[in-house]
Amino acid sequence: MKLFDTIKTANHNLFKSKTRTFLTILAVFIGSFTIIMSNAVNAGVNDFIDKQVASIGGDGFIEVMPATAYNQVADMMQGGAKVKEYDEKSGGSILGANISNADFEKLKSVDGVKNLEVFHMLSTEWMRLQGAEKKYNVNVEYFPISGFNVDLSAGRMPDDNSPAREIIINEDWLEPLGLKNADDAIGQTVEIAIKQTAKCYIQPENCLAIVSGTIVGVQAPGVLTMDGDLHVNKAYDNELYELSMEGIPEASREIYFVIGDVEPDKIEEIRKAYRELGYEFITIDDTVGMIRTFFDAILIVFNIFGGIALLAAAIGIINTLFMSVQERTREIGLMKAMGMGKGSIFFSFSTEAILLGFWGSVFGIIISMVIGTIANNVAHNTFLADFPTFQLVIFNPLNMTVITAIIMLIAFIAGTAPARRAAKKDPIDALRYE
């Protein structure tokens, strides 16, 4: 038979027993749908992450910590730190692993490092509009923000070279602070209270320092605002830090984290140089990488589910075809008598198996796309309303082609046993078969 005739005949034969074929295709569909859908969601999430990373910027931003601290964190994230022998140099806990001033200078002088600063962990208590009654919990932080793209709805970015204390808030703060809109916020003075650690040992009831600053900008909703930390300029950060550390000698102020700005294309060389010094750093890409790894792990789990469903479907295909071979024994005998070769018979039954896989995955694609489109629309009108560019599910034609090809291959392999049985039938026995 010609190839096209074989495919057409196989398809025709399949749909002779509609219910059986439908059920087998349904089984394949469950597997293909699971795999196609989870890949599409993963593609959507990755696309979202890519877009956000591109929009955040900060390619050269690094967060440096001692290798011991980094490794302990890494161990903890992999399910608990291991028992280790004590080492005086690296210290006993994460908090013990700090950065000496000598090391700080060394880190600063590595080629490609543009700027390196000590990261201050500020234990702020609250923030309010100057003169207002109500106070709100707040976290503020400073890092060299120049490399980041921040979307402002009003005002400007804080100036790190300015001696004036400056802060930008995000739109969530407007209402609590009693501000009408973003423009109204610009130029307003806020007060931030911070604990003075040393003083709190002596006078726990009265150890807050209050530092005022000016709102210079309002940030539009976006990824950078998601952690809720408000961004202050260097002057504001320094003032808050100095007050919180008042009474603690400079020498005993420990450095846990260092943040910096480096040349993006030298990151890997810098990483190598830092490792030799006993330090590790995390870039924005690394952080995003962890999120990606998480979603990839979920994808793998779903693909395993899909794979198991396909395995069951493959058994369904074997079963269906064995029944078909049994039912069509006489037809096979007749075709053999009329000169159809073993190879052709094998091929025609294999084609039926491949078609079962093909239809199953085509329906998987169609239904996934329908559900995906609906999901995208629903998401855009509800929880993703703020992210118009984010597609919850993305269908990649190459992915779908590869998945379809793999499913067809699985179906073909499943079909080999029944197809071989059909090919081996003796025409005489087959014609006598009642």
Added chain:
Amino acid sequence: MEKIIEAKNLTKIYGKKSNKFTALKDIDLSIYKGESVAIVGKSGSGKSTLMHLLALLDKPTKGTVYIDGNDASKLKNRDLNKLRNERFGFVFQQFFMNSNDTVLENVLLPLKIAKKGRKERNRLAKDALKVVDLEAKEENKAINLSGGQKQRVCIARAVVNDPQIIFADEPTGNLDSATGDKITDLLFDLNKNKGVTLIIVTHDEDLAKLCGRIIRVSDGQIISDQTVRKDSHQKASERLEKEAARVKKANREK
């Protein structure tokens, strides 16, 4: 006359050792081009086995079948299939049709196997249906036909590739005598008008008598081989008409 099939020392043994059953013993047989041959015998006599061996559907335990003087056992599978596809036609007692396919689909199956193109296939299949007078039914599903129509479709299927030999295994076995006669006529027309060699396996003496040569098989051996005549047979329908006229006449006389 030209030998089309020749069998030498044909032996077929089924089973092994204690279950051994000899279906055919040392058969020597020649069939000539254009003959109409009836292979007659009771069930279990070995007549069907003999046909299967001659039609190259089965391999003999011993002995050789020659087609046009060539040893069939030396043919490759591919050539054997091609030979059956192009030169043999088969008609079976149980029809063996794909009942959910159309009449046309059933008829063109051998051409599909022969990898003929769609247009040619359809043309040849329609021509074959004309021969059996069923061109009006080409789009009908095979399942909706009567027994006689089914067998006519099978004859169309057997002749669609313009074969040199038609093997018919009890072609009228499932039909009443009137429809059976029609089928017989069709087969003998092919023999007479197209020179197709006809090999009919049957236990029906009436059908056998229409053939030019009758080979009787019993217990795996040929017990008689008579060539009744070299010319064609008397048309069954004519015979039927004469019979009907005779009955009519007899009734009138009463």
